[in-house]
Amino acid sequence: METPSSKILNKNSDKKQIIVVGAGAAGLYAASLLIEQGHEVTLLEASNRTGGRVWTKTNRFPYKLEMGAEFVHGKGTLFHKMAKKADKLHKEGNSSFLWRDELFSNKKIKKLQDAKQYFADYEEFYEAHHHYEGDDIPLSSFLEQHDITPTRQPDAYRWYEAFAGALGTNLDSLGMKALAVESYRWEAGEQNYRMCVGFESLLEEWKEKTKPFLQLEKPVILVRSFAEGVEIITKDFQNYRADAVLITVPLTQLKQNKIIFLPELSPKKQEAIDKIGMDNFAIKFFLNFSENFWSKKYNDGEETEYLVGMEAANEYWETVPYIKNPSTFGLTAFIMGDKAKHYTENGFSKGQILEKLIDELDKHFDGNASATILDFEYLDWAKVEYIEGAYSYASVGSHKLRKQLARPIEDKIFFAGEATHYNGHFATVHGALETAERAVEEIMETIKKV
Secondary structure (H helix, E strand, C coil), rough: CCCHHHHHHHCCCCCEEEEEEEEEHHHHHHHHHHCCCEEEEECCCCCCCEECCCCECCCCCCCCECCCEEEEEEECCCCHHHHHHHHHHHEEEEEEEEEEEEEEEHHCCCCCCHHHHHHHHHHHHHHHHHCCCCCCCEEHHHHCCCCCCCCCCCCCCCCCCHHHHHHHCCCCCEHHHCCCCHHHHHCCCEEEEEEECCCCHHHHHHHHHHHHHEEECCCCEEEEEEEEEEEECCCCCEEEECCCEECCCCCHHHHCCCCCEECCHHHHHHHHHHHCCCCCCCCEEEEEECCCCCCCCCCCCEEEEEEEECCCCCCECCCCCCCCCCCCCCEEEEEHHHHHHHHHHHHCHHHHHHHHHHHHHHCCCCCCHHHHEEEEEEEEHHHCCCCCCCECCCCHHHHHHHHHHHHCCCCCCCCCHHHHHHCCCCCCCHHHHHHHHHHHHHHHHHHHHC
16 A cells, blocks of 8 residues: 655654545545544444445446446555556546547547548647636536537537546536646646456455444534544434544535534635535436447447547446457446436436447447347435535636645644545545545644644
8 A cells, every 4th residue: 555645644743533434535645644643543434335436336237337437547645656556557548529420539529521620629629628718607608609519519519528428527516726726736647547356356455454443324413622632423323522523524415504503604615615616416227238339330440438529428438348259238327417317317218228228239230239228227416415416626717725725723634535636636536535535644743732
């Protein structure tokens, strides 16, 4: 395991009682660091499992499914070093793009007379949006200024929809200035990877270390600070007292006031909670087929891993491209933003969504989807209690608010988790881990003052 910063590892002789709320990646890591420091730690998790939005599932499929996080973003992070040490990493592969009702490889679409300029503009935006210096307008307004709308250019518009979906939302909700500033702050690197064993396996050491201090099915409903420390009350009306508490729950839970704070949160803290974006729409479908009918059809004999700018889903990707000669083949349908909102608000069942996905794939792959489908798995993260969403995103003005969200209260209530990352790495597991380190350092500095 990679060693955290030396500032954290210098053990402090002052033993404190610290409660960590939430046993996702940030909570597990922070609790582990505090235990290493010799503090009395209680780790309270609302659900019946640890890991949060990191969830590797083994079921009837012949391969593991990443129900939540599955990409290792960049090389310059603790998480990449951990992943590389634990497992062989798979670099993400080629994409095909939908244009005028046909799929084209990256190479081919650049040669299409009517598409190449739109695609060049899309690639330039994808690679250089961090240079934007205009007002913080929605991305949809920026695209409209460049004549990219659902009616004027629906095909190119869907590429940007897939971009917004990957960032956790829709084109109306992403702020251009916030996106540019946060992207400029990104330091992890551009290459994405997938693990060949199971994403959740990287949390195992921390799970084992925190197990004696873990209490499951303990949703916190109240956090009260007083002169001597903090008081925590859970849904079953159990009372806990400690010197400090670290809150690592998803932003959705703070938005919905699932935890009451006494005294009330400051207006600045509440503004950050209200205005930093995190949607309640996030769906993943895992489709298992007897044949791989998508990989080489549109990509000049090269393997295609991603189908971008689709209609029923924002994009599809090959579920386990790193398995050689598999017995079955998987596609993951990633449904975010307006598409997920449409399905959710109109009451689509998982069977109805599945039908939409299969019909779309049949349309582009000669009926092979319905002919070879074996099974499917589905998860709507909006319906996962105590999470209820995917991850935070760069909403209009949010680049000015994340420090407010992360700031401790009275040196007793501390905050970690991906949404509290104010240097560009929010919405990622490595970002969540970095906030855990930052919060533990803040706690250590507070202890030194006492």
